Amino acid sequence: MSLKIVVLKEGGEPLGDVVIDARGPPEFFDAVILGGRELKSVVAIGAVEGGVPIGVGKYTKKPVAAVVEGRVVIRGIPISLYYELGILEREIVEALGRGVTTDVALEKLKEVVIRERRRYKRSQTLAILAKYVEGEVAELPPHLIDIVGNLSRDEARKLFEKLLEEIY
Incomplete structure (x- = not known):
């Protein structure tokens, strides 16, 4: 390129x-x-x-x-x-070359998780991401594929760790 x-x-x-x-x-x-x-x-x-x-x-x-x-x-x-x-x-x-940068993906995920936690007291997105990073789930739902779909599992793991640091 x-x-x-x-x-x-x-x-x-x-x-x-x-x-x-x-x-x-x-x-x-x-x-x-x-x-x-x-x-x-x-x-x-x-x-x-x-x-x-x-x-x-x-x-x-x-x-x-x-x-x-x-x-x-x-x-x-x-x-x-x-x-x-x-x-x-x-x-x-x-x-x-990475496509979606991790900074943009992090901000979008943070918005989704905070919105869910305000509305439902729990975040379904955070739970699904945790299972995906641990290998329990093979695929992500469409709303998460739009955000982190082109990241590898290792990059998604690092992004998930950054997300937890910023939220908690």
Whole structure:
């Protein structure tokens, strides 16, 4: 999978698969967590407005990467050494290759579980996920397949552990 990565420094059209927006003065500096891993080749300099957030700042927890109109937009500055050696593209492809990022899946699951617990005092989703992670259930119901369907069982286990940490 080859992505066209465009770095916007001044004006210009975002005509790539991945757009790194380095325009304007930095709002803050932070590390980018994309696809559950920290990117070493990009430093976040601000939040992305609009779109579906897929990456957050490690320390600020603000959305620094999002899918906007079918493109991945990262508000940051690429580190030139990584950019020149081609490591930037490889790192972004690996992070985006997972499909649904674990951060987005975690937030969606957390919303579902909290909603169920408010309404029924128990979460059926949490119980089903626990059984799936332990191997007692072979398949997930459709509403969970939409959220975590493309994750392996090991990735689902890690996601389940993060979910429990954040809820309890």
